[in-house]
Amino acid sequence: MKSEVRVTELTHDELVDIFATAMEGCDWICLDYKDSDYESIPQDGRDGDCFEDKLADLVLNGRSFEITDYYAEGDLFADDARLDEEDNGVYTITLDRILKGCSQTSNRWEKDGYSKLQRILEDGGDYTIANALLQIIMFGEVIYG
Secondary structure, eight states, X not given: OOOOOOOOOOOHHHHHXXXXXXXXXXXXXXEEOOHHHHHTSOGGGOOOOSHHHHHHHHHHTTOOEEEEETTOTTOOSSTTOEEOTTSXXXXXXXXXXXXXXXXXXXXXXXXXXXXXXXXXXXXXXXXHHHHHHHHHHHHSSOOOO
């Protein structure tokens, strides 16, 4: 019996790769954070200044950001999600949620000892896989495609 893979940590650069790859050309979601949450991070807890760097800094410093699902049409796919005023699903993303999603992805897609998660983290990754990973982080499963 194959043992379960548990992703217990991700580096700043790995998180940036996941966010950047998943968002490349993506039109169904929006990632956003509160400026006050980012400003509350000590200077030595910040690594880089692009948008994806800031998302990584937030979760690595115990904070969160939100992902809005523009395809939701009033449907929520996680117990802790909420609808905004336009019936879009809003999901709060934390490091624990990301690690859980990465663990689920590794266990679900591992093939010959080489997981699809590894493909995301190497040489720019793969949009389709990264987008599916983001859905697993948000919803616990792939909903769209």
